[in-house]
Amino acid sequence: MSKENGVEHLSVDELEQILYRKKRALRQRRLQRLKEEGRLVEVAGLTPPADQPQWDRPKVLPTGAMANYTLLSDDGDTAVSADTTSPPRKTGKARWLFHKTLLLIEVGAVLGFFFVLYSLWGVQSELNTELDQAQRAEVAALELPTPTATPVIDLVVLPTGHRYVEGRSPEPVESGDIPAHLLPVMQAYQPPPIPTPSPEQARVIKIPTIGVNHPIVEGVYDWEQLKRGVGHHIGSAQPGQTGNMVLAAHNDIYGEIFRYLDQLSPGDEIIVETDVRSYTYVVTQINIVDPTDVSVMESTDYASTTLISCYPYRINTQRIVVSADLKTDS
Numbered sequence: 001m002s003k004e005n006g007v008e009h010l011s012v013d014e015l016e017q018i019l020y021r022k023k024r025a026l027r028q029r030r031l032q033r034l035k036e037e038g039r040l041v042e043v044a045g046l047t048p049p050a051d052q053p054q055w056d057r058p059k060v061l062p063t064g065a066m067a068n069y070t071l072l073s074d075d076g077d078t079a080v081s082a083d084t085t086s087p088p089r090k091t092g093k094a095r096w097l098f099h100k101t102l103l104l105i106e107v108g109a110v111l112g113f114f115f116v117l118y119s120l121w122g123v124q125s126e127l128n129t130e131l132d133q134a135q136r137a138e139v140a141a142l143e144l145p146t147p148t149a150t151p152v153i154d155l156v157v158l159p160t161g162h163r164y165v166e167g168r169s170p171e172p173v174e175s176g177d178i179p180a181h182l183l184p185v186m187q188a189y190q191p192p193p194i195p196t197p198s199p200e201q202a203r204v205i206k207i208p209t210i211g212v213n214h215p216i217v218e219g220v221y222d223w224e225q226l227k228r229g230v231g232h233h234i235g236s237a238q239p240g241q242t243g244n245m246v247l248a249a250h251n252d253i254y255g256e257i258f259r260y261l262d263q264l265s266p267g268d269e270i271i272v273e274t275d276v277r278s279y280t281y282v283v284t285q286i287n288i289v290d291p292t293d294v295s296v297m298e299s300t301d302y303a304s305t306t307l308i309s310c311y312p313y314r315i316n317t318q319r320i321v322v323s324a325d326l327k328t329d330s
Contacts, residue, residue, distance in 0.1 A: 158291050158308055158319045159220035159231065159248040192234055194218045194225075199275040202232050202239050205247060206271040210260040216272070220248040220308075227254045233297065237304075239272045239279040240326065245305040246297050247272075251313055251320075258309035261320050262286070270305060270324050281305045281324035289319050296321045 010018070195201075195218060202216040220231035230249040237243030249257040270281040281304070288311060289296060296306055303326035310316035 158289075158294060158297070159226075159233070192219075195234065200238050200240075201274060202245070202247075202272050203275060204273040205230050206273070207264070207268070208271075209265075209268045210263055212257060214249070214255070214257050216247065220246065226250060229255075230257055236297070237299070239274050240277075240303060242301065242303050244298065244300045245272070245303075246308065247305060248308040251309045251311065252316070258307065258320075259313060261307060261309055261322050262311070264322055269327070270307070270322075272305065279303075280327040282327050283322060283324045285323050287321045287323070289321055291317075291319055293319070296323075302326070 201218070204213070205216055206213050215229040216232050217225045217228050217230070218232055218234055219225040220233045222231065225231050226249065230247050233246035233248065236246040239245060249255075251257075251259045251261070264283050264286060266283050266285060268283045270283065272279050272281065287296070296308070305324050305326075307322040307324075309320050311318045311320035
């Protein structure tokens with residue numbers, strides 16, 4: 001091993017000792033030279049320095065696990081206590097009690113944590129139950145009372161019935177030649193709500209053969225609606241849809257829109273327009289029926305329309321019914 005490598009492996013403490021010895025050796029040689037030359041002055045009472053330097057090594061007390069061990073003095077014979085100020089070590093029983101106490105504290109903390117979780121779960125369940133009961137009570141408070149059944153007029157009598165009176169408009173209670181037992185049903189009738197308009201609803205009806213070109217409104221049993229135009233039976237099919245689109249209008253009042261239905265023939269066209277497009281229906285048959293023959297309003301499994309009006313003109317003891325089917329490209 002080279003000298004440089006040996007120096008590199010020395011600690012700082014060892015290097016300081018080497019440096020200290022070299023300086024002392026130089027000082028001793030200088031004193032020896034001065035003594036030989038007679039230049040050394042000895043002072044009475046002053047002890048000359050020893051030949052071997054006294055190196056005072058610092059005492060470093062170990063810590064941690066090393067604190068339990070004893071150290072040897074520099075001469076290697078005398079035992080020195082590593083830590084004279086450290087407290088006495090716990091006995092085995094005291095240490096056992098200490099660890100058991102810590103274990104009990106940890107177990108208690110875990111049990112307390114689970115108890116808090118269980119309490120929170122119980123509170124949450126109770127809150128959910130109370131909220132559910134409150135919601136049910138609120139829904140029950142908002143529920144509308146069960147409505148009483150209203151007469152279903154379209155199951156007993158056809159629309160547009162009235163009695164013509166010369167010189168004045170008829171009243172709604174003047175229902176024409178309708179059986180007496182059905183008059184209370186007609187008079188007690190309340191029209192259903194008018195549905196929200198949509199682009200697919202019927203808007204205009206055109207019958208070129210008899211010059212009809214009028215708006216379509218919702219409702220065939222509503223007296224006021226039939227004053228405005230041709231009524232569309234609420235709940236029946238819309239233009240172009242599968243089913244029976246029922247349309248009704250008066251023949252001798254409020255514009256006499258359907259006065260000339262009896263002049264139609266099979267093959268004539270009926271055009272119904274929506275906001276989107278128009279649909280053409282072709283007349284298939286014309287019939288005269290009793291006011292109570294509501295079978296003509298039944299739905300079909302194909303796209304069709306039925307026009308209804310009172311008949312004969314200003315007598316109104318029967319109904320004229322025009323049936324037509326949707327014209328397709330085929």
